[in-house]
Amino acid sequence: MEIEAATVSKGRPREFCVDAALAAALRVFWSKGYEGASMADLTEAMGITKPSLYAAFGNKEALFNKALDLYEREKTDYMRAALDAPTARGVAERLMYGALDMYSCPENPNGCLGVINSVACGAEAECIREAVVARSAAAKQAMLERFTRAKNEGDFPDDVDPAGLAAFLTAMNQGMAVQAGAGATRAELERLVETGLKLWPGR
Amino acid sequence: MEIEAATVSKGRPREFCVDAALAAALRVFWSKGYEGASMADLTEAMGITKPSLYAAFGNKEALFNKALDLYEREKTDYMRAALDAPTARGVAERLMYGALDMYSCPENPNGCLGVINSVACGAEAECIREAVVARSAAAKQAMLERFTRAKNEGDFPDDVDPAGLAAFLTAMNQGMAVQAGAGATRAELERLVETGLKLWPGR
DNA sequence: CAATTTATATACCACCCGTTATGGAAATCG
DNA sequence: CGATTTCCATAACGGGTGGTATATAAATTG
Numbered sequence: 257m258e259i260e261a262a263t264v265s266k267g268r269p270r271e272f273c274v275d276a277a278l279a280a281a282l283r284v285f286w287s288k289g290y291e292g293a294s295m296a297d298l299t300e301a302m303g304i305t306k307p308s309l310y311a312a313f314g315n316k317e318a319l320f321n322k323a324l325d326l327y328e329r330e331k332t333d334y335m336r337a338a339l340d341a342p343t344a345r346g347v348a349e350r351l352m353y354g355a356l357d358m359y360s361c362p363e364n365p366n367g368c369l370g371v372i373n374s375v376a377c378g379a380e381a382e383c384i385r386e387a388v389v390a391r392s393a394a395a396k397q398a399m400l401e402r403f404t405r406a407k408n409e410g411d412f413p414d415d416v417d418p419a420g421l422a423a424f425l426t427a428m429n430q431g432m433a434v435q436a437g438a439g440a441t442r443a444e445l446e447r448l449v450e451t452g453l454k455l456w457p458g459r
Numbered sequence: 460m461e462i463e464a465a466t467v468s469k470g471r472p473r474e475f476c477v478d479a480a481l482a483a484a485l486r487v488f489w490s491k492g493y494e495g496a497s498m499a500d501l502t503e504a505m506g507i508t509k510p511s512l513y514a515a516f517g518n519k520e521a522l523f524n525k526a527l528d529l530y531e532r533e534k535t536d537y538m539r540a541a542l543d544a545p546t547a548r549g550v551a552e553r554l555m556y557g558a559l560d561m562y563s564c565p566e567n568p569n570g571c572l573g574v575i576n577s578v579a580c581g582a583e584a585e586c587i588r589e590a591v592v593a594r595s596a597a598a599k600q601a602m603l604e605r606f607t608r609a610k611n612e613g614d615f616p617d618d619v620d621p622a623g624l625a626a627f628l629t630a631m632n633q634g635m636a637v638q639a640g641a642g643a644t645r646a647e648l649e650r651l652v653e654t655g656l657k658l659w660p661g662r
Numbered sequence: 663c664a665a666t667t668t669a670t671a672t673a674c675c676a677c678c679c680g681t682t683a684t685g686g687a688a689a690t691c692g
Numbered sequence: 693c694g695a696t697t698t699c700c701a702t703a704a705c706g707g708g709t710g711g712t713a714t715a716t717a718a719a720t721t722g
Contacts, residue, residue, distance in 0.1 A: 267668025268719040292494065292581045295710060305671065306711075316710065367578060375575050375640050378495045389641045420654030427634020427651055434633040435626070437578050438592045448630055451623030455658040470698025471689040498680055508701060509681075519680065663722105670717070678709070687700075692693105 274312055277302040281313075282323040287365040289372045290320055290384045320384060327369050328391065331358060335395055344406035347399075348425060348456050352449045355429050360442035367437030371430055396426050412457040421457075428452050477515055480505040484516075485526040490568040492575045493523055493587045523587060530572050531594065534561060538598055547609035550602075551628060551659050555652045558632050563645035570640030574633055599629050615660040624660075631655050 280301045284293045295316065299306055313319040334354030341347045358364060373381075373388045403411075403418035412421075432445055483504045487496045498519065502509055516522040537557030544550045561567060576584075576591045606614075606621035615624075635648055 266720055267666075268670085268717075270669060271718095288581065289578070292579070294708080296708085305669095307672095307713095308670065310711070311669075371637055372578050375492070375570060375578055375637060376495070378491065392641065416657065417650060417654060420650045420657075423638070423647065423651040424654045424658070427631055427638065427655075429634075430637040431630020431633040434574055434578060434637070435630065438595065444626065447620060447623045448626040451620060451627045452630075454619065454623075455627070455660065457658065469690055470696075471687080471700085473699065497678080499678085510683095510702095511700065513681070514699075666719100666721075668717100668719080671715085673712100673714085675712075676709100679707080680705105682703105682705075684703085685701090687698105689696100689698080691696075 270308070270312070272302075272304050272308070277304055277309075277312070278319075278322055278326055281319055282326050282369075283365060285320055285323050286327070286367075286369045286372070289376055290316075290381050291376055291378050317384065321387060324369065324387065324391070331364070331369075332395075334358070336398075339398060339402045344403055344411035344421075345453075345456060345459060347402055347406070348421075349453060351399075351425055352428060352432075352452055355432050356442070356445050356449050359432055359436035360445055366439070368430070368433035371433040372437070392426070396422050399425060416457050473511070473515065475505075475507050475511070480507060480512075480515070481522075481525055481529055484522055485529050485572075486568060488523055488526050489530070489570075489572045489575070492579055493519075493584050494579055494581050520587065524590060527572065527590065527594070534567070534572075535598075537561070539601075542601060542605045547606055547614035547624075548656075548659060548662050550605060550609070551624075552656060554602075554628055555631060555635075555655055558635050559645070559648050559652050562635055562639035563648055569642070571633070571636035574636040575640070595629070599625050602628060619660050 280303070281298050284297050284301045287293075288297065295306055295309070298316075298319070299309055302309065304312075309319065313322060334357075335351060338347050338350035338354060341350050359366070359368070370388045370392055373384055374392065376385055399422035400419055403421050406412065407416075407418050428448075432448060435448070436445060483506070484501050487500050487504045490496075491500065498509055498512070501519075501522070502512055505512065507515075512522065516525060537560075538554060541550050541553035541557055544553050562570070573591045573595055576587055577595065579588055602625035603622055606624050609615065610619075610621050631651075635651060638651070639648060
C-alpha cells in the first residue's frame with residue numbers, strides 16, 4: 257500500500273515547473289483574453305513547446321480553467337476575506353480597496369480576467385464564458401447573503417435592498433476593471449472608490 | 460457648377476441598401492466584438508458578398524468605425540440628452556434609466572459595444588480599442604463638466620467630488636453593460652439602477 | 663548495460679482569417 | 693448600338709489557428 261503514488265516518475269522528468277508555467281499562462285490570458293491568447297503566445301510566455309503544453313495541461317480550454325483556478329486562489333481571495341468584516345461598510349471598504357489594489361498593482365495585467373472573458377467574443381468560447389460568469393455569480397451570491405445578514409443586524413436603513421447593494425458592489429468592481437483595462441491611473445480609481453464609499457449607506 | 464455631385468452613378472447601381480447593411484454589421488459587432496466578428500459573419504448578416512463589402516466600406520476596420528458612428532448616433536444619444544436635465548440628480552436618472560432601457564431592450568444585442576471592444580483582445584485591434592476608449596473618455600468628460608456646473612449651482616454637498624461622480628456613473632454604466640452581457644434580466648438591472656439612485660447624493 | 667518509459671523538438675495537418683484578383687453581368691453615356 | 697463603368701460572384705492568396713504524428717533525447721528499472 258502506497259501512501260503517496262508516483263512521487264517519482266519512471267521516465268524522463270519534465271524540464272519545466274508546472275506551477276511557473278501555469279502562472280505565465282495566467283498572465284497571457286489575463287492580458288489578451290481566452291480567444292486573443294494564441295497557443296504561440298502561451299508557449300512563448302511559458303517557455304515550453306506545444307507538445308509539452310498539451311501533455312501537461314490537456315488543451316487550451318483545460319489550461320484556461322486551471323489558470324482561472326489559480327486566479328481565484330491567488331488574486332481574488334481578498335473577496336472571500338472581505339466578507340468576514342464585522343460590518344457591511346467594512347465589507348464594502350475591503351472589497352473596493354482590495355479591487356483597487358489589484359487593478360492598480362503594476363505587476364498585474366490591466367483589468368480583470370473575469371470581466372475580459374465574460375464579454376468575450378466567439379461562439380466557440382461559450383463554455384469559457386459560462387465558467388467565468390458562474391464564478392462571478394457565486395461571488396455576488398455570497399455578497400447577497402452577507403448583506404442580508406447585515407440588514408438583520410441593523411447595518412443599514414430599512415429602505416435599502418441587500419440584493420441591490422450586492423449588484424451595486426459588483427457593478428463598481430466591473431466598472432473599475434473596465435476603466436483599469438482602458439488605462440485609468442491608480443489616482444482615478446481611488447477617486448472612484450472614495451466616491452463609492454461616500455455614497456454607501458449609513459455611517 | 461453642380462449642387463449635388465454624383466447623385467446618379469454612371470455604371471451599374473448597387474443592389475443593396477448601404478444603411479441597412481451597416482445596421483446589420485453593427486448588430487454583429489455588438490454581439491461578437493470586433494475580433495470575434497468574422498468577415499463571413501458580417502457578409503452573411505449584411506446579405507452581401509465580400510467584394511461588395513470592401514467596395515462599399517473599405518475594409519473591416521473602416522466598417523467598424525462607421526458602425527461605431529451609427530451606434531453613437533442612434534443608441535447612445537440618450538447620454539447627450541441626459542446632460543440637459545435641470546438638476547444633477549435628473550442627469551443621473553436619465554443616464555441610468557437610459558442605460559437600463561438600452562441594455563434591456565430585447566431588440567438589442569446584450570451588453571455595450573464600447574465595453575465589449577475596450578476590453579477586446581488582440582494587439583492588432585489596438586486602434587479599435589483606442590477609438591472606443593476615446594469616445595468613452597469624451598462622454599466622461601462631458602459628465603464632469605456638467606457636474607462641475609451642478610456643484611457651483613449647489614446641486615450637492617461640498618464634500619462630493621464631481622470627477623468622482625462622473626467616474627461613478629461611468630462605472631455604473633459599465634457594470635450594467637457587463638451584467639447585461641452576462642445575461643442579467645431587466646428586473647435585476649432595475650434593482651441596480653434604483654440602488655444607485657438611492658445612494659446618489661442630495662434629494 | 664540493455665530495456666522501458668516519458669519529455670522534448672521538428673514538422674505537419676486541415677481549417678479559418680482578412681483581403682484581393684479575375685471574369686462575367688448590368689447599367690449609363692456618347 | 694458600342695463603349696465604358698461599376699457591381700456581383702467565384703475562387704484563390706498568404707498567413708495564422710488549435711492540435712498532433714514522428715523521431716530523438718534523457719531519465720529510471722531490471
